[in-house]
Amino acid sequence: MERTLAIIKPDGVVRKLVGTVIQRLEQEGIRVAGMKMIRLTKVQAKGFYKVHQDKPFFDSVTDFMSSGPCVVMVLEGEDVIAHYRKIMGATDFKKAAEGTIRRDFATDIEKNVVHGSDSPETAAFEIGYFFSAMEVG
Ligand code: CMP
Numbered sequence: 676m677e678r679t680l681a682i683i684k685p686d687g688v689v690r691k692l693v694g695t696v697i698q699r700l701e702q703e704g705i706r707v708a709g710m711k712m713i714r715l716t717k718v719q720a721k722g723f724y725k726v727h728q729d730k731p732f733f734d735s736v737t738d739f740m741s742s743g744p745c746v747v748m749v750l751e752g753e754d755v756i757a758h759y760r761k762i763m764g765a766t767d768f769k770k771a772a773e774g775t776i777r778r779d780f781a782t783d784i785e786k787n788v789v790h791g792s793d794s795p796e797t798a799a800f801e802i803g804y805f806f807s808a809m810e811v812g
Pocket of ligand 1: 727732736766784785786787789790791
């Protein structure tokens with residue numbers, strides 16, 4: 676069993692896609708092991724996306740991620756990091772496969788509805804960024 680960190684971003688929450696996203700994950704056999712709604716400050720968003728601090732989109736994406744509430748989740752399943760990334764689709768929704776969350780709902784490379792960890796090391800950092808052991812079951 677593997678774990679990963681998922682975020683339903685402010686655009687997904689505003690557009691009432693929370694239920695749809697969770698339904699797609701559960702239908703694929705993924706278990707939600709932890710979940711809460713949070714509102715990131717700009718500083719907290721910068722800490723979360725620090726690997727992207729030198730990228731041209733860093734200021735914009737951290738503004739966006741702190742613009743409204745997000746739903747953060749710990750997902751659990753076999754090979755869940757790769758499995759969930761397949762369900763999300765490519766970062767750029769124009770390149771995302773048919774039937775993926777981003778292909779179906781994203782409006783922009785930044786406002787792409789969901790986030791998922793990209794490796795076991797990133798998942799460990801990202802889960803620890805939002806969840807204590809007591810909040811994951
Ligand atoms: P995410 O998978 O959360 O990782 C970094 C985020 O930065 C990405 O999704 C997008 O929301 C945002 N972003 C904005 N522009 C780009 C870009 N050109 N390439 C990658 N990510 C971008």
